[in-house]
Amino acid sequence: MNFNEEYQKRVELIEEVLKRYLPEKEGYQKIITEAMEYSLMAGGKRIRPMLMRESYELFGGKGKLIEPFMAAIEMIHTYSLVHDDLPAMDNDDYRRGRKTTHVVYGEDIGILAGDALLNYAFETACTAFDLEPEHSLQIGKALQILAGKAGIFGMIGGQTVDVKESGHRISEDVLDFIYRLKTGALIEASVMVGAVLAGASDDETAQMENIAAKVGMAFQIQDDILDVTSTTEMLGKPVHSDEKNEKTTYVTLIGLDKAGKEAERLTSEALCGLRGLGHENKFLEALLDWLVYREK
Amino acid sequence: MNFNEEYQKRVELIEEVLKRYLPEKEGYQKIITEAMEYSLMAGGKRIRPMLMRESYELFGGKGKLIEPFMAAIEMIHTYSLVHDDLPAMDNDDYRRGRKTTHVVYGEDIGILAGDALLNYAFETACTAFDLEPEHSLQIGKALQILAGKAGIFGMIGGQTVDVKESGHRISEDVLDFIYRLKTGALIEASVMVGAVLAGASDDETAQMENIAAKVGMAFQIQDDILDVTSTTEMLGKPVHSDEKNEKTTYVTLIGLDKAGKEAERLTSEALCGLRGLGHENKFLEALLDWLVYREK
Numbered sequence: 028m029n030f031n032e033e034y035q036k037r038v039e040l041i042e043e044v045l046k047r048y049l050p051e052k053e054g055y056q057k058i059i060t061e062a063m064e065y066s067l068m069a070g071g072k073r074i075r076p077m078l079m080r081e082s083y084e085l086f087g088g089k090g091k092l093i094e095p096f097m098a099a100i101e102m103i104h105t106y107s108l109v110h111d112d113l114p115a116m117d118n119d120d121y122r123r124g125r126k127t128t129h130v131v132y133g134e135d136i137g138i139l140a141g142d143a144l145l146n147y148a149f150e151t152a153c154t155a156f157d158l159e160p161e162h163s164l165q166i167g168k169a170l171q172i173l174a175g176k177a178g179i180f181g182m183i184g185g186q187t188v189d190v191k192e193s194g195h196r197i198s199e200d201v202l203d204f205i206y207r208l209k210t211g212a213l214i215e216a217s218v219m220v221g222a223v224l225a226g227a228s229d230d231e232t233a234q235m236e237n238i239a240a241k242v243g244m245a246f247q248i249q250d251d252i253l254d255v256t257s258t259t260e261m262l263g264k265p266v267h268s269d270e271k272n273e274k275t276t277y278v279t280l281i282g283l284d285k286a287g288k289e290a291e292r293l294t295s296e297a298l299c300g301l302r303g304l305g306h307e308n309k310f311l312e313a314l315l316d317w318l319v320y321r322e323k
Numbered sequence: 324m325n326f327n328e329e330y331q332k333r334v335e336l337i338e339e340v341l342k343r344y345l346p347e348k349e350g351y352q353k354i355i356t357e358a359m360e361y362s363l364m365a366g367g368k369r370i371r372p373m374l375m376r377e378s379y380e381l382f383g384g385k386g387k388l389i390e391p392f393m394a395a396i397e398m399i400h401t402y403s404l405v406h407d408d409l410p411a412m413d414n415d416d417y418r419r420g421r422k423t424t425h426v427v428y429g430e431d432i433g434i435l436a437g438d439a440l441l442n443y444a445f446e447t448a449c450t451a452f453d454l455e456p457e458h459s460l461q462i463g464k465a466l467q468i469l470a471g472k473a474g475i476f477g478m479i480g481g482q483t484v485d486v487k488e489s490g491h492r493i494s495e496d497v498l499d500f501i502y503r504l505k506t507g508a509l510i511e512a513s514v515m516v517g518a519v520l521a522g523a524s525d526d527e528t529a530q531m532e533n534i535a536a537k538v539g540m541a542f543q544i545q546d547d548i549l550d551v552t553s554t555t556e557m558l559g560k561p562v563h564s565d566e567k568n569e570k571t572t573y574v575t576l577i578g579l580d581k582a583g584k585e586a587e588r589l590t591s592e593a594l595c596g597l598r599g600l601g602h603e604n605k606f607l608e609a610l611l612d613w614l615v616y617r618e619k
Binding site: 060114134137143154156163167 | 346350351352354355356359402406409410411412429430431432433434435437438439441442443445446449450452456459460462463464466467470471473474475476479480481482483484486487497500504
């Protein structure tokens with residue numbers, strides 16, 4: 028398997044799905060739909076919808092039921108970035124080499140575009156009821172997972188603690204909490220929604236959650252490592268930003284070497300769990316590997 | 324019927340439901356749940372959950388299925404106020420005589436608390452799948468209405484145009500658009516969700532939408548009128564704010580007298596539509612009347 032080729036093929040498919048689910052840019056409120064598209068189509072690794080679709084296929088899912096949820100999770104991820112970048116939060120003017128949404132459209136539209144993406148994520152996911160009304164109960168379950176993992180006991184909870192603790196030295200406990208919620212929760216949601224919509228059992232879904240928790244943590248630790256070892260050109264964003272912002276990271280807590288070993292350990296456990304499920308998806312295995320060995 | 328007594332009884336029931344559906348205030352992210360409670364339990368007329376429940380009963384709805392949706396719509400209304408009050412939007416320090424959320428908790432937590440309320444609204448509404456899994460299809464339909472009316476073709480769309488046009492003179496067309504979406508959409512969602520969950524037909528639900536559109540418009544025109552005719556003590560917020568902000572309103576466009584007549588006409592049409600449905604809810608009729616003849 029040529030991983031890069033397979034990966035790129037999937038990114039293209041995902042971007043086609045995203046474009047299809049974006050709202051029409053028309054009416055008096057046109058500016059908000061433009062801002063939504065600007066932020067959603069700004070590139071990115073698309074790993075959440077990718078993990079969702081691969082998990083769906085792992086459990087034998089076929090057809091288009093997964094697509095509105097793929098679009099929804101990327102909209103949720105994107106809204107969180109749009110709001111993170113606001114002046115009252117991280118105050119970032121650039122992301123992935125482009126001006127951030129509030130810089131282009133103004134702070135008021137930046138706030139509203141984030142709200143709009145979050146709301147539209149649920150609107151989009153709900154179109155699944157029209158696609159397969161006979162699977163309403165499964166769709167309801169998937170919605171519950173999506174909403175739960177995006178909320179105060181998931182991503183928003185992690186973001187809250189991250190914001191409140193920024194500028195302080197924090198313990199490994201608190202750092203784990205932030206990473207598990209801020210980064211891990213949506214990765215867990217991705218694979219769980221894929222599993223549930225494909226008809227996986229509660230037990231299989233819980234196993235996928237467990238695997239994704241390790242993947243999310245490894246992914247975030249690798250982010251910490253790249254901030255120290257990579258270059259701005261390679262990463263497409265400034266390196267050494269954690270040091271500059273005096274951020275506690277896995278690297279500052281346990282050092283570069285141990286952090287690398289921890290990320291490898293978590294990934295190898297995740298792969299082990301995945302292989303033990305009795306289903307096979309070679310690309311998903313390669314993807315988990317890439318997430319921790321990636322160089323950007 | 325003693326309207327005030329009946330109304331107060333319902334407000335108490337709604338606040339009991341809201342408290343029951345609020346998340347636990349615990350964990351590292353405790354501050355966000357505190358900010359959610361602070362904004363949600365700040366009083367208010369509670370007309371959206373009230374209209375929802377009365378519409379549910381109008382169509383013979385019984386039991387608790389409506390409650391998570393009652394909480395959800397008030398959470399959505401509240402998040403919109405929290406974000407409206409932010410410095411980059413209306414920059415209001417006080418609402419209903421209390422400091423606004425971002426003033427108490429900081430602007431970052433103000434943004435996150437709004438996000439959290441919007442997300443938690445969907446989390447809460449989704450608990451309906453656990454209450455009555457056999458009605459998953461109806462619950463899915465209610466979710467679609469809720470999300471649609473709260474989004475870019477509903478409330479957020481209206482808010483976007485309101486923000487972009489603030490400070491300009493606008494036409495009656497644009498003002499209608501803003502009122503219909505910013506205020507009307509959630510009022511429409513309220514009665515439609517009530518109808519759908521009670522098992523009303525598509526036709527009945529569409530009739531309720533139509534009635535609510537008139538009610539929403541009348542309610543907003545009455546707001547414009549009270550801003551001119553009431554006192555700060557009576558209203559609990561500064562009067563003459565529209566004049567101060569050079570806002571186009573129904574009063575500036577067509578004058579106080581005609582605006583009053585328009586609100587009365589809309590309400591009487593709405594009541595006519597309601598009475599023509601073949602179901603009866605005397606309190607709902609009185610409530611629609613009160614919404615346009617209220618003095619605060």
